[in-house]
Amino acid sequence: MSIVMNVALFLHLAAVAVWVGGMVFAQFCLRPSLADVSPQLRLPLIEAVFGRFFNWVGASVIVVLASGGFMMARFGGAHAPWPVHVMAGFGILMMLTYGHVRFAVFPRIRRAVQAQKWPDGARAVDTMRRLVALNLVFSVIAIGSAVLSRGF
């Protein structure tokens, strides 16, 4: 493997680690720990945490797309092994889900916190939780496909 491909793979995996690791932390460590905290404290904290995390995910999306697209082109684009297409497909689904959470669901949380409408905020947080869980499932499929692609 050429040095450029190694660098691309390194960036790809680093960005994936930030994105998927952050989702695991949010879903399995942060969320359960906040279950008994009052909405007045919980929702502003969630807004602050995810406001920062989504910037990291935005950067990860750019790096995953650029490095993945570059490697895929080197693997022959449309002629790349089918598991690479599966990875890319689920990668795109993850990006669309992230875009929806960031630009449709998260602003609802922000508005609810500003207006102190806690039930509205809690509903939007629940929607975000489901979509993050969905993205975690997509990420497991994408990583599994990536590993499968080694056999080709």
Ligand code: HEM
């Ligand atoms: C548009 C999205 C994506 C494209 C075009 C893409 C493309 C690629 C390509 C071409 C490789 C090299 C494959 C190989 O060395 O056999 C790769 C590696 C990898 N990708 Fe992706 N990828 C994308 C998204 C993702 C996502 C979202 C994840 C995980 C959540 C992911 C996880 C991995 C992993 C773990 C590897 C390392 C595979 C290995 O070396 O065994 N990729 N990706």
